[in-house]
Amino acid sequence: MIDFTVKVSRTGIEEGVNIIPMYEDEVPQPAITLPENIMKLIEKVAGRDFKGKLEEVYSIPTILDRGPERIVLTGLGRRDELELDSFRRAYGRVAIRLDEAMTESAASPIVSDVFDLGSVSQSIVEGIILSMYRFDRYKSEKREQKLKHITLLVRDESALYKVEKSIEEAGRICRGVYTARDLTNMPSIDCYPEKFAEIVYEVGRKAGFNVRIYKIDELEKMSMGGIVAVGSGSIHKPVLIELEYDGTSGKDENPYVIVGKAVTFDSGGISIKPSEKMEEMKYDKAGGAAVVGVLEAVASLKLPIRVIGLIPCVENLPSGTAFRPGDIIKFRNGKTAEVISTDAEGRLILADALSYAVEKNPKAIIDLATLTGACIIALGTHASGLFTNNQELADKIKKSAERTGERVWQLPLWKQYREQLKSDVADLKNSGGRPAGAITAALFLSEFVGDKPWVHLDIAGTAYIQEASEQKSYTPKGATGVGVRLLVDYLIHETQ
Numbered sequence: 001m002i003d004f005t006v007k008v009s010r011t012g013i014e015e016g017v018n019i020i021p022m023y024e025d026e027v028p029q030p031a032i033t034l035p036e037n038i039m040k041l042i043e044k045v046a047g048r049d050f051k052g053k054l055e056e057v058y059s060i061p062t063i064l065d066r067g068p069e070r071i072v073l074t075g076l077g078r079r080d081e082l083e084l085d086s087f088r089r090a091y092g093r094v095a096i097r098l099d100e101a102m103t104e105s106a107a108s109p110i111v112s113d114v115f116d117l118g119s120v121s122q123s124i125v126e127g128i129i130l131s132m133y134r135f136d137r138y139k140s141e142k143r144e145q146k147l148k149h150i151t152l153l154v155r156d157e158s159a160l161y162k163v164e165k166s167i168e169e170a171g172r173i174c175r176g177v178y179t180a181r182d183l184t185n186m187p188s189i190d191c192y193p194e195k196f197a198e199i200v201y202e203v204g205r206k207a208g209f210n211v212r213i214y215k216i217d218e219l220e221k222m223s224m225g226g227i228v229a230v231g232s233g234s235i236h237k238p239v240l241i242e243l244e245y246d247g248t249s250g251k252d253e254n255p256y257v258i259v260g261k262a263v264t265f266d267s268g269g270i271s272i273k274p275s276e277k278m279e280e281m282k283y284d285k286a287g288g289a290a291v292v293g294v295l296e297a298v299a300s301l302k303l304p305i306r307v308i309g310l311i312p313c314v315e316n317l318p319s320g321t322a323f324r325p326g327d328i329i330k331f332r333n334g335k336t337a338e339v340i341s342t343d344a345e346g347r348l349i350l351a352d353a354l355s356y357a358v359e360k361n362p363k364a365i366i367d368l369a370t371l372t373g374a375c376i377i378a379l380g381t382h383a384s385g386l387f388t389n390n391q392e393l394a395d396k397i398k399k400s401a402e403r404t405g406e407r408v409w410q411l412p413l414w415k416q417y418r419e420q421l422k423s424d425v426a427d428l429k430n431s432g433g434r435p436a437g438a439i440t441a442a443l444f445l446s447e448f449v450g451d452k453p454w455v456h457l458d459i460a461g462t463a464y465i466q467e468a469s470e471q472k473s474y475t476p477k478g479a480t481g482v483g484v485r486l487l488v489d490y491l492i493h494e495t496q
Contacts, residue, residue, distance in 0.1 A: 001129055001171060002095075002150055006163045009153040011035050012109035018068040019094050019108035021087075023079040028052030031076060031111040037064065041071060053077060054086060055093040055473055059101075072098065072106070082114050085405030088127030092473030095128040098147050105149040110163065117159055118166040119403070121152060125170035126485070130474035133178060135185040169301065173488050176297030177481035179203060183289035184463065184479035188265035188282050192236035193313040196264055196285065200241050200292050200311070207299040209245040222356075224312075225330045226337075226348035231314035233269055233322025240353065241288075243295045243309035247302055255306040256494070257362040258295075258487060259353045261346045261369035262288025262313040269316045269342030270324050283479060284346070286463035287368035288313055290483035297488045303495055310357055312349035316342070328426045331355055333448055338423040340431040346371045347444045348430060354448040364393050365454045366490075367445065368483045374437025375458040381469040383407040384482065385458035387442035393453045400489040406482055408457065411439055418443050459483060 007014070012032050020042070021031040028046040030039070041060055050058035054077030062068050074094040076086045091108075098106055110121050128150060136142045154163055183191065183199065191199070197213045204211040216237040219228050224240060231238025241262075244255075263284040267273060273281070288311040295309045323329075327339045329348060333355035337348065346369050357365045375385040386408040388394040394410060401408045420432030420440050428447060432440030442456050462482045465475060 001174070002132060002147060004125060004150050004152060004167045004171070006152050006154060006160050006167065008155070008157050008160065009109070010155060012153055012155065013038060013068055014107040014151065014153065015068060017070045017072060017098065017103055017106040019072050019074055019091070019106050021076050021090060021108070021111050022046070022050070022052040022073050024052035024054070024075060024077050025079070028075070031113070032109045037067070038071060042073065051075070055089050057094050057097045059097070079114075083405065084115055084119055084123045084403060087120055087123040088130070088405060089473050090127070091124045092127035092131030095131045095147055096473060099132065099145060102146045104146060105151070107151040107153055109153040117154070118162045121163045122166040122170045124152065125167050126174055127474045129171065129174040130177060131476070133181060133476055135182065135478055172300040173297045173485055175300065176293035176488065177484045179296050180286070180289040180293030180481035180484050181479040183292060184283055184286045184481070186282070188315065191282075191285070192234075192264050192315055193231065193239045194236060196262060196288070196313050197239045197241050200243065203292055203296055204243060207296040209243055209295050209299045212242040214240040214242070223330070223332045224352040225332070226352045227312045227314060229323040229327065229329050230269075230316055230345045230349050233317040233319040234315035236264075236315045238312070238314040241311040241313055243291065243311070244307070245295055245299045246306045247304045248306050253306050254361050254363045255308045256491060257308045257310060257357040257360055257365045258291050259310045259350060259357055259365065259367035260287035260289070260291035261285075261350055261367070261371065262311045263346060263349070264313065264315045266316045266343070266345065267318060269322050269345060270318050271341045271343040272318055273343060280464070283464045284370050285313070286370050286459060286479060287483070289479070290368050290481065290487070293481060293484035294487045297484060298491060301488075301492070303491060305491060305495055307491065308360055308362070310353045312353045314345070314349055316345045331448065333358070335428065335447060336426040337428040337430045338426040340429050344431040344441070347441055350445055351448045354445060358448070358450050358452055362452055365449055365452050366397070366457065366487060368457045368459055370460045370463050371458045372438045372441045372460055374434070374441070376461040378411065378438055379409055379461055381461040381466050383409040384462045385438050385442075386410045387413055387439070387456040387458070388454060389413070389446060389449065390453035390455070393455050396493070397455055397486070397490055400486050400493065404485040404489050406462070406486040411442070413439065413443055413446060457483065
């Protein structure tokens with residue numbers, strides 16, 4: 001990863017390459033006060049060659065006797081539309097351009113006229129680090145990252161500690177995002193359930209959280225009928241992975257439980273999917289991957305809380321041993337479901353994991369799952385669907401979504417929709433048909449959380465970059481790692 005330092009600078013300018021954030025106005029204006037000679041250089045291009053639009057980048061060689069050798073302008077967009085995500089996007093884009101230009105180091109002042117210094121510096125660092133992510137382990141030729149060092153400039157020495165702390169936090173969180181992206185991007189041939197579990201165990205060993213892996217014999221004894229059924233068609237047997245971090249110094253406080261769907265490959269099973277874009281079904285493990293990233297970040301940050309991660313991990317394939325439409329499954333909490341479609345498998349494995357989560361007597365349960373194509377129809381690729389039985393918890397997640405740029409949108413769980421899940425032969429059907437598909441899937445899950453505060457995040461549209469996805473600088477093609485920054489932010493604020 002890139003190395004960051006913080007330095008006091010009265011002018012906001014250093015020698016070498018300088019990044020200057022710019023607002024988009026009638027004539028683009030720097031977001032900070034600059035020396036007169038630098039302003040004259042900027043004024044020659046502002047409003048003509050450079051408009052200040054979000055993620056726009058323009059490089060100016062200075063040809064000065066003293067001072068910076070190059071000024072690189074990066075657009076924040078309109079000042080009245082400024083968000084923390086504007087900084088992630090602007091600095092992510094300029095980092096990509098600097099890296100392409102073989103620039104090894106650069107400096108930039110921190111803008112804090114709208115948001116506080118700590119939030120802005122954290123957003124800048126996240127944008128830069130996440131934009132540098134590459135999944136190239138399967139390429140024979142790998143491009144070396146050239147950009148190595150960024151200096152962030154503050155005008156007041158009293159701001160140094162706050163910015164340094166934000167940089168450190170951002171780096172630890174981004175490592176969790178990298179892990180989630182790597183796990184999600186890995187092809188299923190190298191990341192089947194047992195292998196996924198091995199990788200998680202190694203992450204836990206290094207990061208400092210415990211990992212317990214429940215295999216098929218134990219799952220059967222634990223009455224995990226959903227996990228066992230969905231995994232029955234593959235030679236790679238299902239597992240339930242339990243992760244635990246305890247930063248409470250042995251106080252044994254009630255935990256926060258994060259549950260993530262990890263279907264290492266989803267063919268649809270007997271209800272097989274169309275072949276077009278089926279290769280994208282390696283991304284169906286994004287929810288479980290996010291849980292690993294969250295625990296890694298929380299452990300690295302040493303938060304004073306207890307967090308448990310639960311990852312039901314399966315491969316959904318058709319075979320002579322696969323579960324079938326018409327089968328009836330009994331889950332850990334004793335409820336049963338008639339299988340209408342084996343391609344509605346995520347809710348079946350989550351049902352067991354959520355039932356198990358309730359037994360932990362948690363403060364809150366949050367699950368992440370690439371659960372329904374219907375959520376993409378409803379919200380596109382710009383927001384994750386949010387469903388809840390507890391509005392206070394949902395509102396906290398929404399505030400974290402605003403801060404992190406990982407948008408969520410709440411959809412209802414009205415009881416009228418549950419009519420679609422009624423079965424003649426079991427407690428539930430696992431599919432309520434096409435109408436309101438994301439809602440009925442969430443209602444299915446709600447049957448397994450009891451009265452515990454619970455939020456379900458349907459990340460089907462946001463887990464990886466799709467054709468309709470907004471092209472943000474810090475989310476390269478492939479997995480986004482969505483959910484890691486969102487939930488770590490939520491957990492950090494729970495400790496404050």
